Amino acid sequence: MIIFRRSLHYSGVCQSSGSPFKLYPNYKFKCGLEIHTQLKTKYKLFSLSETSFNADPNSKISYFDIGLPGAQPKLNPEALLLALKAASALNCQISLQSKFDRKHYFYRDQPLGYQVTQYYHPLAANGHVELNKFDVNGDVSKVIGIEQIQIEQDTGKLHYDKFDGVIQVDYNRSNTPLIEVITKPDFENLLQVEVFLKNYQTLMRHMGVCSGNLETGAIRVDVNLSVNGFPRVEMKNLASHGEIQEALKSEYSRQVSLLKENKGDQIVQETRGFDGKQTYSQRLKENSVDYRYMPDSELPVINLDKSIAEEIRRILPRTPTQIMAELLSTYQLEKKYAKYIIDHPELLKYYYKVCELVLQDQGIKTNVVNNWFFHEFLGTFTKLDMKVNIVILPAHKLSELIFAVSSGDISLTSARLLLKQLILEPNTSDKSIKELIEFYELGAPSDISATDLDKAVTEVCEAVLLESASSTKSDKKGKKVAHKIKFLIGMAMRKTQGRIKPDVLQKKFEELIGKQ
Amino acid sequence: MLRRGIRSFSISIGTCQKAKVSQEVLSRDEISKLLNTPTWKVGDLMKTTEEDIQDVKVDSSIIRKMLKLSGLKEDVSPERETELIRALKLQMGFIKKLYGTGEEMSVRGKKSNDTNFRLMAEDHKPDTPLTLDILLAEIDALPNKVDPEKGEFTSSIDIKKLRSSNNPLFSSKSIEKV
Numbered sequence: 001m002i003i004f005r006r007s008l009h010y011s012g013v014c015q016s017s018g019s020p021f022k023l024y025p026n027y028k029f030k031c032g033l034e035i036h037t038q039l040k041t042k043y044k045l046f047s048l049s050e051t052s053f054n055a056d057p058n059s060k061i062s063y064f065d066i067g068l069p070g071a072q073p074k075l076n077p078e079a080l081l082l083a084l085k086a087a088s089a090l091n092c093q094i095s096l097q098s099k100f101d102r103k104h105y106f107y108r109d110q111p112l113g114y115q116v117t118q119y120y121h122p123l124a125a126n127g128h129v130e131l132n133k134f135d136v137n138g139d140v141s142k143v144i145g146i147e148q149i150q151i152e153q154d155t156g157k158l159h160y161d162k163f164d165g166v167i168q169v170d171y172n173r174s175n176t177p178l179i180e181v182i183t184k185p186d187f188e189n190l191l192q193v194e195v196f197l198k199n200y201q202t203l204m205r206h207m208g209v210c211s212g213n214l215e216t217g218a219i220r221v222d223v224n225l226s227v228n229g230f231p232r233v234e235m236k237n238l239a240s241h242g243e244i245q246e247a248l249k250s251e252y253s254r255q256v257s258l259l260k261e262n263k264g265d266q267i268v269q270e271t272r273g274f275d276g277k278q279t280y281s282q283r284l285k286e287n288s289v290d291y292r293y294m295p296d297s298e299l300p301v302i303n304l305d306k307s308i309a310e311e312i313r314r315i316l317p318r319t320p321t322q323i324m325a326e327l328l329s330t331y332q333l334e335k336k337y338a339k340y341i342i343d344h345p346e347l348l349k350y351y352y353k354v355c356e357l358v359l360q361d362q363g364i365k366t367n368v369v370n371n372w373f374f375h376e377f378l379g380t381f382t383k384l385d386m387k388v389n390i391v392i393l394p395a396h397k398l399s400e401l402i403f404a405v406s407s408g409d410i411s412l413t414s415a416r417l418l419l420k421q422l423i424l425e426p427n428t429s430d431k432s433i434k435e436l437i438e439f440y441e442l443g444a445p446s447d448i449s450a451t452d453l454d455k456a457v458t459e460v461c462e463a464v465l466l467e468s469a470s471s472t473k474s475d476k477k478g479k480k481v482a483h484k485i486k487f488l489i490g491m492a493m494r495k496t497q498g499r500i501k502p503d504v505l506q507k508k509f510e511e512l513i514g515k516q
Numbered sequence: 517m518l519r520r521g522i523r524s525f526s527i528s529i530g531t532c533q534k535a536k537v538s539q540e541v542l543s544r545d546e547i548s549k550l551l552n553t554p555t556w557k558v559g560d561l562m563k564t565t566e567e568d569i570q571d572v573k574v575d576s577s578i579i580r581k582m583l584k585l586s587g588l589k590e591d592v593s594p595e596r597e598t599e600l601i602r603a604l605k606l607q608m609g610f611i612k613k614l615y616g617t618g619e620e621m622s623v624r625g626k627k628s629n630d631t632n633f634r635l636m637a638e639d640h641k642p643d644t645p646l647t648l649d650i651l652l653a654e655i656d657a658l659p660n661k662v663d664p665e666k667g668e669f670t671s672s673i674d675i676k677k678l679r680s681s682n683n684p685l686f687s688s689k690s691i692e693k694v
Contacts, residue, residue, distance in 0.1 A: 048662045050670070057684040058675050063667040071666065077654040080646075096645070106587050108688040159685065168685035290585065303643050311648035 021249045023189055027227050027256045031193060031248065032147075032185035034222040035200065036178050037210045038154065039082040045153050045177035046073030046116065046299075053216065057170040065175040067111030072298050079177035080302065083123055083151050084312045086179055086209045089319065090146050092127030094309045100151075100296040108169055109156040117152035117180070119293045123302065124149040129196065129203075134325045137198035137339070144196050145184030154178050179209075185224065185232070190245055197221065197241060202320045206345055214240055223248060227255040231269040235279060247274035254279060323348070331355065332366050337374050346390060347378075353395035358402050372402050380419055392426040393419075400433035409434070413498030414442040442497060457500055461508045464491045485509050559603055562610065569605040579604065 023029050044051055049062035064071035087094050099121040102114040127146030133139050154176040159168040181200075187193045201219060205212035212219060221244055226232040233251060238244045251272065258266050272279040320342045327338035341348040351373055358369050377398055381388045401419065404410045410418070418436060437443045468488060489505045541547050579600050583590045592600065644650075662668045676683035 043658060043662075047666065048658060048668045049672070056671075058673065058686065059671045059684070061667065061673060063672075065667075066673070068667075076658070077651050078658065081651055081655060106585065158688075166687045169688050170685055290581070300643060303645050305645035305647040308646065308648055308651075315648070 021190075021253070023252070024256060027252075027259060028229075029188055029190075029252055030185050030226045030229075030232075031187035032224045032232075033181075033183045033187070033193070033197070034224070035181040035183075035197075036154075036220040036222075037086070037181060037204060038218045039079050039177040039179060040208060040210055041076060041078040041082060041177055043076050043078060044175040045076055045079050045151070046175055047071075048076070049175075051176050052172050055172055057168075058172060060172045061174065065111070066171050067113070073116065073296075075299060075302070076177065079151060080123075082177075082209045083149065083179050084308065085207050085316060086181070086204065087124035087127065087149050088309065088312045088316055089203055089207050089209075090124075090127040090129060090149065090181065092124035092146055092149055094124045094304065094312075095121060096304045096306060097121065098123045098151075098302045098304075100299040101293050102296050104292040104294075107155075108167065109158050109174070111156065111171065111174060115153055115155070116296055116299070118150035120295070122148040122150040123179075129199065130321075131192065131195055131199065132321070134321045134328070135195060135199055137202065138191065138195035140192055140195045142186070142188075142192050144186045144192070147182040147184050149182075150180050152178050152180055185226065190248055193223070193248065194241060194245060197244070199320070202343055206320050206342065207316065225251050225255070227252060227267075228259060228264075230255065230259070230264055230267040233267070233269070233279075234271045235274055236271060236282075238274065243274065243276075246276070247279060250274065250277070251279045331370070333370060337370070347388070350390045350395050354399050354402075357396060357399035364402065364406050368406070369402065372398065376416065376419060380416075380423055384420070384423060386423065389423075393422055397422075397433055404433055404437065410437050410442055411493075411498045411501050413493050413502070415498075417498055418442055440497075442499060457504060457508050458512075460492050460495055460500070461488070461505065461512055464488050464495065465509075465512060467491070485513070559606060562606055564606060564609065569602075569609040572605040572608045574601050574604045574608065576601070 038051075041051055043049065044062070044065060047062040047064040049065055050060050052060040062071070064073060084094060098118055100116050101119040103117050103119065104114040106113060125146075125148040127149070129144045129146065131138075131140045131142045131144065133141070154173050156169050156171040156174040159170065161168055183196075187196070201212040201214070204210040204219070210218055214221070217239075221238050222234060222236045223238060223244060224232045224234050225248060233255070235247045235251060238247055251274075255267055258264060268284060270281055271283040273282045274280075323342055324335075324338055327333045327342075328335060331338075341351050354373060355366070355369055358364050359366065377393070378388060401410075401415055405412055405415045414437075418433075418440060421440065422436070431439060465488065468484075468491065485506060488509050489502050492500070492505045492509075493502065541550055576597060579592075579597055580590050582604065583592070583600075664672070667673060675686065681687070
């Protein structure tokens with residue numbers, strides 16, 4: 001019977017068709033998620049060897065991490081704190097007493113022969129996440145329930161070396177702390193899944209719980225799908241948002257096709273893999289591993305004081321949703337910019353600092369700061385094809401530069417030049433902006449009379465006109481002239497390193513061209 | 517609870533009370549010989565009757581599934597299978613006594629199978645409840661608790677010394693070459 005069913009399921013694969021995917025009203029999509037999230041701790045879960053990413057293979061392993069006989073576990077309080085933060089951020093009820101269990105299975109990435117997890121008495125349960133219009137990643141109105149959160153250990157990593165014909169094991173990841181977050185099957189469509197997961201990543205990153213990356217395996221997702229209440233099918237180890245979406249589309253389409261053909265009996269509880277195009281049967285319920293769960297006899301109960309839930313809530317930073325609401329209203333940011341800095345907490349902190357320093361000065365508006373921060377500051381890194389590095393220019397210096405432009409001490413063009421110079425040559429960072437303006441001679445001329453300044457401007461403009469005589473003679477009127485004047489102003493700005501304001505140059509060019 | 521289980525199964529702990537240090541093992545062959553010459557086994561210490569294990573249900577299919585899950589060879593002889601069935605019954609009977617409910621593990625659900633047995637009586641006593649302050653203080657103290665004797669330092673295990681061809685990764689199984 002088992003073999004018969006299996007053969008049906010191997011043949012029952014469903015390809016993602018070329019036609020656009022859609023949910024059918026008569027075939028209800030019901031999905032739940034299991035999210036494995038690596039905790040950003042210095043040490044591992046039950047030993048004090050360091051956690052690592054991309055370290056030399058097997059260089060970060062204690063005797064417990066590789067299951068040497070006699071080595072015993074001791075819970076790392078860092079992991080407990082981060083798990084409690086995650087539980088609080090996901091609005092869960094924290095259990096005052098939770099326990100560890102052993103989940104037995106034999107596999108070469110699991111040196112103990114069992115995984116220490118929390119099966120019977122998890123750390124937290126009954127939470128929820130509200131998706132709403134202030135969400136960082138989309139505008140969906142829905143509440144997703146959180147079934148439970150459990151602390152558990154990660155496994156080692158396997159390398160299938162087909163060239164040399166061996167399976168190699170790197171145990172650096174072994175015993176790295178994880179939380180497994182299990183949602184209720186509340187997802188009714190693909191968009192809800194996508195928005196929830198992206199919000200979850202942002203939330204964990206923002207709370208300092210996890211790096212939040214799916215690509216590096218810091219977050220790994222299993223999805224469960226059931227259509228019209230038929231047995232749920234699980235798809236494991238999906239490595240990206242795209243893969244999750246495609247696997248769900250493929251599996252939903254497969255189940256709907258079977259139901260349309262009155263073959264609902266062929267939908268059975270099973271684990272299916274996804275090969276990039278279609279889901280395929282991996283393991284039926286009848287063949288499921290018996291994990292022989294039992295309480296761990298070496299780890300004591302986690303016994304929490306009843307005050308701890310409130311204490312954790314008090315130290316949590318504001319949620320991304322709360323920050324988004326503030327950035328959109330008080331700081332008048334566009335949603336895409338707000339989302340960007342919320343996704344990069346160090347930039348968000350920097351932005352708030354610049355705003356704090358600049359906006360206390362009367363007369364400078366929020367949109368000026370926003371323009372400077374996103375277009376000038378971040379934009380310069382982009383133009384130079386460099387990774388944003390806020391250490392190069394501390395927030396107080398960017399604020400000084402904004403002040404200098406605002407007060408007319410330096411033109412916008414010169415300020416851009418200075419900003420570019422500061423990013424390219426950060427070793428001048430010991431000087432103030434005022435000193436740097438003088439050092440690079442970028443300030444507006446202040447020690448000459450108006451007559452001498454006018455004379456100097458005239459000389460510069462005449463020289464520019466001579467250089468570009470052939471291109472300006474033919475067009476004296478209309479848009480082309482205006483365009484040419486902008487070109488001439490640009491040339492003059494370059495000659496004066498932006499020290500003369502563009503409106504002064506424009507007036508002079510109009511005067512000189514009019515005379516010709 | 518552990519004692520109750522032991523009493524019921526009449527384990528004779530006296531036979532393994534005294535530890536003795538054997539002669540130094542000097543070569544690979546001696547290690548191999550030592551490991552392949554067992555002097556006692558847990559099963560021999562458990563004095564049990566057919567009555568103790570008659571309610572424990574273990575059959576051929578369970579044994580073969582266990583062998584498969586354990587990565588062991590499944591093609592055992594009927595005699596060996598009978599031995600394994602009896603050994604597993606014995607073990608399950610012992611665990612049943614440890615849990616102290618008289619219920620079989622296999623029929624217990626998630627909610628009921630959570631008895632937290634401890635090897636040491638004092639482990640039953642819960643720790644002082646953790647407050648946030650205590651937790652933060654424990655985190656601050658962690659760097660002082662790193663113990664080199666537990667291998668808690670970078671490159672604590674020299675893989676190359678264990679087997680030079682393994683360096684730096686453990687090789688676990690040969691697979692088909694491309």
